Amino acid sequence: MTAKHPQQTTYDIVIIGGAIMGASTAWFLTEDKDFDGRVLVVERDPTYETCSTMHTNSCMRQQFSAELNVRISQFAADFVKNLRRYMGDDDRVPELSIRSFGYMYLADNDDFANVLRESQKTQLAAGTATQLMTAEQIKAAYPFYNVDDIVLGSINLVDEGYWDGSAVFDWWRRSSRERGVEYIENEVVAMTRTPAGTRVESVTLKSGEVISCGQVVNASGPRAARTARMAGIDVPVEPRKRFSWIFSAENPLDRDLPLTIDPSGVHVRENGGGTYQCGGHADVDPVVDYDDFNMDHALWENQIWPILATRIPQFEAIKVQSEWAGHYAMNVFDHNAIMGPHTEVENFIFLNGFSGHGLQQSPAMGRGTAEYLVHGEYRALDMSPFNFERIPAGRKIIEKAII
Ligand SMILES: Cc1cc2nc3c(=O)[nH]c(=O)nc-3n(C[C@H](O)[C@H](O)[C@H](O)COP(=O)(O)OP(=O)(O)OC[C@H]3O[C@@H](n4cnc5c(N)ncnc54)[C@H](O)[C@@H]3O)c2cc1C
Structure with missing residues (x-):
């Protein structure tokens, strides 16, 4: 109370x-x-x-392009994994871990591929484990992706993924x-x-x-x-709407789905038990009222799901279990x-x-x-x-x- x-x-x-x-x-x-x-x-x-x-x-990631943002996430990983120690070894505090399925950035053009290459240099210098992957390497490690249009991917499987x-x-x-x-x-x-x-x-x-x-x-x-x-x-700083969907797949993937950032901006990640969490927003992204959390149902059908099903054809047969709208505090x-x-x-x-x-x-x-x-x-x-x-x-x- x-x-x-x-x-x-x-x-x-x-x-x-x-x-x-x-x-x-x-x-x-x-x-x-x-x-x-x-x-x-x-x-x-x-x-x-x-x-x-x-x-x-x-989720947390170490893949930022600015070194200070990488350092900030490194402290986050350390803090989460050592929460109990930071809390004075209080045995009421749970031991936490990070489910490191990684963030998979996908580039479909050379400009963004070069951004990923440059960012990897900064990240490696700061001590991260970022790996660049060709389309063939992505397909070998994660056969469920359609990589026909992909030039390069970037993923880090250490301290990058879901945390509580x-x-x-x-x-x-x-x-x-x-x-x-x-x-x-x-x-x-x-x-x-x-x-x-x-x-x-x-x-x-x-x-x-x-x-x-x-x-x-x-x-x-x-x-x-x-x-x-x-x-x-x-x-x-403005409130901008961001939509989330949890869905189950009729044919779940046979391995963890990294938090995948499709070139369209739509992102999707592993959520456990054959379910996945997807996020996205409308192309028109206006400032919204502080109390406006209305869902845009057409967005899923017309835009988000088709992108998902193109990137991961196994996601053609899925069922939305829950959905919500939230606000980013967007620094414009x-x-x-x-x-x-x-x-x-x-x-x-x-x-x-x-x-x-x-x-x-x-x-x-x-x-x-x-x-x-x-x-x-x-x-x-x-x-x-x-x-x-x-x-x-x-x-x-x-x-x-x-x-
Ligand atoms: C869909 C979505 C997905 C996200 N995913 C991630 C992710 O995977 N990883 C990540 O790192 N971040 C993620 N974020 C961002 C992250 O959630 C936010 O950056 C973070 O929660 C911001 O916390 P905050 O305390 O600044 O703001 P908030 O959580 O919005 O809290 C602000 C608080 O201030 C209170 N308040 C406002 N005005 C007043 C007032 N006048 N008097 C008293 N109280 C007031 C509000 O009631 C509120 O509780 C996501 C955000 C969204 C919306």
């Missing part, structure tokens, strides 16, 4: 949004020996029904609560700034309380821009994380814009944000390239492996 009202009127840190990013940050704050401040996590919907975290594919994101999420919340973090069911509806305008002074809750705060973290997912507006700030500036302080409102900290890869980034993002909140700098991994300041400066991070 989550309380609705805060116990105090002043907190050192107020985190707006208590899903995976807010929970990670709160937990890493409790890990820092130099921090003994008060933390309030405000979550408008403790059922988490519509947040991105609940709609995820729950909800277990990590649950333990971050449970452990940080046990250590004194307050989670409340409420909504931040307004903020005030100091007379000079350089700091957020207070946040106002829907229930009417006004809370003074030392620092504020915007961990509000697809609602990031709405939250930032309350402090008079703009951030280029450069599709990468937005972190760190605002350039003028110095105690407003961003943790936004994770598009389709926030779950796997949550350990490194929470750790980095906690470091910044306590020490004013990143320590374990330099996350400063992701700082908000790059946006007004017009400096984009180029990440070519965006799904």
Whole structure:
């Protein structure tokens, strides 16, 4: 049962949004020996029904083109595989593993094949096990694919695949609560700034309380821009709809299906027991209303399933078991994380814009944000390239492996 009202009127840190990013940050704050401040996590919907975290594919990959993104996923793999150790060898914490069926990127033209080749160099230098495969090699290892149009594939079978994101999420919340973090069911509806305008002074809750705060973290997912507006700030994050389908195959594949990224952008992965999870979106990809989770049923019949059945002919006979629409918090500036302080409102900290890869980034993002909140700098991994300041400066991070 989550309380609705805060116990105090002043907190050192107020985190707006208590899903995976807010929970990670709160937990890493409790890990820092130099921090003994008060933390309030405000979550408008403790059922988490519509947040991105609940709609995820729950997969991680090491195949990014930017080295920092690779390093972030390497920490995610280490954290997941050693969750219990990170949680102080608490024997209530489950031992987790990664189901490493790999991500199979398929290129149907030389330009994208060259991107895969360049990315592999960065990944290998960072210590990943990425392999490039010709169409013949793909066909030999995974005979179910139609590779007629494929120029090159790229796959990594180490620390790349499904992991139990909800277990990590649950333990971050449970452990940080046990250590004194307050989670409340409420909504931040307004903020005030100091007379000079350089700091957020207070946040106002829907229930009417006004809370003074030392620092504020915007961990509000697809609602990031709405939250930032309350402090008079703009951030280029929009809710974009992404559809998922779980289906069973009449003739299941005889080996694990990698998370396959078809050149069309449609992706599909192993889901166990002869079932598969597929994701995609419409060609027209507008910003949507925060509460719009309507399913586009025609999309499956007219676009997604034909692509699947062409790539994997065994998927001509399948039955959809469940389907849902979720929101990416799309960073429309450069599709990468937005972190760190605002350039003028110095105690407003961003943790936004994770598009389709926030779950796997949550350990490194929470750790980095906690470091910044306590020490004013990143320590374990330099996350400063992701700082908000790059946006007004017009400096984009180029990440070519965006799904
Ligand atoms: C279909 C789909 C598949 C995905 N697959 C993957 C994947 O395989 N791997 C991967 O790494 N990532 C994946 N992602 C992305 C990943 O799920 C997200 O990046 C991540 O969950 C973002 O977490 P978050 O905490 O930032 O946002 P959210 O989970 O959206 O949480 C934000 C929270 O803030 C709360 N909130 C908002 N405004 C307020 C307010 N004013 N007051 C109080 N509370 C507020 C909301 O209620 C919500 O709970 C996927 C996403 C989708 C949609």
